[in-house]
Amino acid sequence: MRIVEIKESVVSIASEIKNAYIDFSKMTVSIVAIVTDVVKEGKPITGYGFHSNGRYAQSGLLNERFIPRLREAEPDSLLDDERENLDPFKIWNTLMQNEKPGGHGERSVAVGVIDMAIWDAVAKIEEKPLYKLLAERFTDQKALKETFVYGAGGYYYPGKNNEALVQEMRGYLEQGYKVVKMKIGGAPLAEDMKRIEAVLKELEAFIERGESAGRRLAVDANGRFDLDTARAYAREIEPLNLFWYEEAGDPLDYALQAELAGKYKPSFATGENLFSHQDVANLLRYSGLRPEKDYLQMDPALSYGLVEYLRMLEVLKQHGWSPSRCIPHGGHQFALHIAAGLGLGGNESYPGVFQPFGGFADHTPVHDSLIHLTDLPGVGFEAKSDLINLFYENFG
Amino acid sequence: MRIVEIKESVVSIASEIKNAYIDFSKMTVSIVAIVTDVVKEGKPITGYGFHSNGRYAQSGLLNERFIPRLREAEPDSLLDDERENLDPFKIWNTLMQNEKPGGHGERSVAVGVIDMAIWDAVAKIEEKPLYKLLAERFTDQKALKETFVYGAGGYYYPGKNNEALVQEMRGYLEQGYKVVKMKIGGAPLAEDMKRIEAVLKELEAFIERGESAGRRLAVDANGRFDLDTARAYAREIEPLNLFWYEEAGDPLDYALQAELAGKYKPSFATGENLFSHQDVANLLRYSGLRPEKDYLQMDPALSYGLVEYLRMLEVLKQHGWSPSRCIPHGGHQFALHIAAGLGLGGNESYPGVFQPFGGFADHTPVHDSLIHLTDLPGVGFEAKSDLINLFYENFG
Numbered sequence: 001m002r003i004v005e006i007k008e009s010v011v012s013i014a015s016e017i018k019n020a021y022i023d024f025s026k027m028t029v030s031i032v033a034i035v036t037d038v039v040k041e042g043k044p045i046t047g048y049g050f051h052s053n054g055r056y057a058q059s060g061l062l063n064e065r066f067i068p069r070l071r072e073a074e075p076d077s078l079l080d081d082e083r084e085n086l087d088p089f090k091i092w093n094t095l096m097q098n099e100k101p102g103g104h105g106e107r108s109v110a111v112g113v114i115d116m117a118i119w120d121a122v123a124k125i126e127e128k129p130l131y132k133l134l135a136e137r138f139t140d141q142k143a144l145k146e147t148f149v150y151g152a153g154g155y156y157y158p159g160k161n162n163e164a165l166v167q168e169m170r171g172y173l174e175q176g177y178k179v180v181k182m183k184i185g186g187a188p189l190a191e192d193m194k195r196i197e198a199v200l201k202e203l204e205a206f207i208e209r210g211e212s213a214g215r216r217l218a219v220d221a222n223g224r225f226d227l228d229t230a231r232a233y234a235r236e237i238e239p240l241n242l243f244w245y246e247e248a249g250d251p252l253d254y255a256l257q258a259e260l261a262g263k264y265k266p267s268f269a270t271g272e273n274l275f276s277h278q279d280v281a282n283l284l285r286y287s288g289l290r291p292e293k294d295y296l297q298m299d300p301a302l303s304y305g306l307v308e309y310l311r312m313l314e315v316l317k318q319h320g321w322s323p324s325r326c327i328p329h330g331g332h333q334f335a336l337h338i339a340a341g342l343g344l345g346g347n348e349s350y351p352g353v354f355q356p357f358g359g360f361a362d363h364t365p366v367h368d369s370l371i372h373l374t375d376l377p378g379v380g381f382e383a384k385s386d387l388i389n390l391f392y393e394n395f396g
Numbered sequence: 397m398r399i400v401e402i403k404e405s406v407v408s409i410a411s412e413i414k415n416a417y418i419d420f421s422k423m424t425v426s427i428v429a430i431v432t433d434v435v436k437e438g439k440p441i442t443g444y445g446f447h448s449n450g451r452y453a454q455s456g457l458l459n460e461r462f463i464p465r466l467r468e469a470e471p472d473s474l475l476d477d478e479r480e481n482l483d484p485f486k487i488w489n490t491l492m493q494n495e496k497p498g499g500h501g502e503r504s505v506a507v508g509v510i511d512m513a514i515w516d517a518v519a520k521i522e523e524k525p526l527y528k529l530l531a532e533r534f535t536d537q538k539a540l541k542e543t544f545v546y547g548a549g550g551y552y553y554p555g556k557n558n559e560a561l562v563q564e565m566r567g568y569l570e571q572g573y574k575v576v577k578m579k580i581g582g583a584p585l586a587e588d589m590k591r592i593e594a595v596l597k598e599l600e601a602f603i604e605r606g607e608s609a610g611r612r613l614a615v616d617a618n619g620r621f622d623l624d625t626a627r628a629y630a631r632e633i634e635p636l637n638l639f640w641y642e643e644a645g646d647p648l649d650y651a652l653q654a655e656l657a658g659k660y661k662p663s664f665a666t667g668e669n670l671f672s673h674q675d676v677a678n679l680l681r682y683s684g685l686r687p688e689k690d691y692l693q694m695d696p697a698l699s700y701g702l703v704e705y706l707r708m709l710e711v712l713k714q715h716g717w718s719p720s721r722c723i724p725h726g727g728h729q730f731a732l733h734i735a736a737g738l739g740l741g742g743n744e745s746y747p748g749v750f751q752p753f754g755g756f757a758d759h760t761p762v763h764d765s766l767i768h769l770t771d772l773p774g775v776g777f778e779a780k781s782d783l784i785n786l787f788y789e790n791f792g
Contacts, residue, residue, distance in 0.1 A: 273496060273497060
């Protein structure tokens with residue numbers, strides 16, 4: 001058994017949307033196909049990978065370092081000792097040979113793209129959906145058939161007014177999402193509060209008796225605020241008891257997060273811009289986040305893949321955090337399988353943006369913010385027609 | 397005034413040497429030339445940049461993101477408001493537009509390479525050596541004409557025995573270095589102690605009466621050790637009172653560093669694998685390092701350049717650290733100018749490795765571990781013949 005070919009390409013997900021930190025006018029995504037010599041139904045089993053929005057394509061690093069290392073490796077050195085399959089852990093070590101410690105950015109994306117494709121291939125070779133394979137190998141529980149998802153959007157874009165924002169959110173609610181997320185920090189506080197209030201008013205129509213609309217809305221500052229601004233927003237939104245307040249300050253400013261955590265009662269969420277288990281350990285040690293109510297959003301596609309994500313979960317365990325506090329960033333099927341297979345709290349979903357990478361399998365509607373996983377072998381890209389067609393167009 | 401051309405290339409610094417973490421068999425360096433329309437002595441002023449060893453070339457990121465952003469910028473938007481010159485800070489903001497926060501690796505190298513070339517050009521346009529320009533712009537002190545340097549080497553390579561190691565160190569001492577550095581952690585503790593003892597024995601011949609040989613030797617574990625191993629080495633080397641004990645554990649494991657700092661009296665050094673001011677703030681907050689005796693080794697060429705390094709120095713100030721505790725990694729002329737201009741404690745030097753990037757201007761011998769800076773405008777690459785020839789060969 002061996003990898004016979006590794007293909008790589010770049011696609012654009014350019015759009016006019018903005019968060020508080022960047023615009024997406026030149027956003028790109030790396031995609032890869034890893035072709036094996038295992039033939040099923042007359043075709044070689046191929047694993048596919050990509051990465052989430054917000055970090056750029058990694059053609060350079062893929063072609064300069066990571067794909068050559070995989071190509072040059074002795075094929076037997078990449079095989080599972082216990083099963084007729086590739087070994088994602090040995091492959092990870094091969095990818096990362098002669099890489100210095102620290103500096104966890106960019107290369108974490110390149111490795112994440114390859115790692116996704118490897119797990120897709122491994123699960124296809126084992127003829128199981130990835131979530132079942134993960135539950136069997138790494139937990140003593142049965143995999144869940146369905147997972148919590150929330151509808152993320154609410155970006156800023158030119159000419160977008162509150163009516164357009166409310167309409168967008170209403171669309172997600174009508175699609176079956178109970179929790180939605182919008183951006184903040186791209187406008188002054190007073191204006192953002194009007195945006196939030198407009199959405200909350202719309203949410204009133206969807207909640208059950210006795211429920212508060214705030215529990216259905218998360219807000220995301222994308223790391224934009226200094227401590228004073230972060231506090232000012234915290235004071236204004238605290239009475240609303242929102243689902244979460246995401247990335248108030250710089251993702252590495254654990255001291256700012258700790259200052260906030262001492263004074264804000266509802267939930268925080270952060271972690272999408274931490275790309276290694278070492279960074280996650282620091283977050284849990286220093287940021288004052290509360291294991292009983294806060295959320296962690298590390299995204300395996302951006303942070304060296306599932307192999308590193310398993311190390312992050314080990315760090316969580318050491319610090320008394322449950323995997324159920326994790327709701328990864330990225331809105332991709334890979335994290336959906338990881339969520340269902342390893343008992344995470346759920347997954348992000350982009351019903352309206354970053355297509356064809358946002359969203360999950362076709363014909364898996366969202367009900368009560370829960371989505372069913374497909375039982376196709378692998379990650380199930382073949383059940384998401386726009387995405388698999390993009391892979392076929394690029395890689396044949 | 398404007399940038400008329402940006403050229404980029406990659407050169408190999410492959411060698412057989414190893415530290416405790418990586419080998420350098422495929423190590424590469426990105427080089428750039430930034431050509432301006434300012435003509436002096438019939439030739440356009442050109443700034444040159446490269447990055448330090450240990451992190452790979454960044455052609456991909458340079459060509460995909462950073463060089464295009466600079467090329468596409470409105471030329472006037474890059475100019476200094478107060479002087480007839482380019483503005484490195486505006487250029488930095490242009491380079492980093494639409495980059496998300498966090499994830500400080502790889503791109504920090506790409507930006508560092510460009511930033512070095514920009515400062516070289518800016519100082520040449522101002523017809524001053526960079527160290528004088530820096531002292532004038534950012535301090536109220538006169539620039540130092542000479543700077544402390546130590547001789548770094550002592551790598552592992554195939555067939556190298558203690559005699560070869562001692563000979564290498566003797567060579568540095570004979571060249572005028574009073575302090576030398578060797579690698580540890582690539583061999584078992586007992587073997588490393590024999591290597592250290594062999595070097596200390598050689599150092600005895602070079603010390604003055606009453607001085608201890610240990611004060612002339614630094615050791616570097618390159619982030620290899622877990623806490624138990626780091627402690628075992630600390631116990632063995634503490635009585636030797638070495639110049640410093642560098643990067644015992646993972647560069648982001650501030651908790652490990654804090655554990656060690658509580659129990660080891662002599663100096664530590666770390667920071668070469670932290671690439672942003674946010675990471676440096678965390679190091680100072682959480683690692684237990686002691687401002688009166690420990691050293692910080694952040695390397696501007698790997699960490700978004702001098703613009704970000706100035707932010708790091710601001711973080712130091714906020715935490716009660718003097719710039720004199722900084723002795724940057726990298727052994728390049730750029731950091732030498734920064735050291736002399738901004739009052740750092742000195743600079744690394746690679747008398748024997750990473751040529752032609754290691755070492756400083758020709759005809760500037762080291763005496764008593766001090767080196768004179770040249771007074772050529774810019775970083776003075778033109779006074780280091782092997783390096784400037786490499787630039788000419790690649791860029792004409």
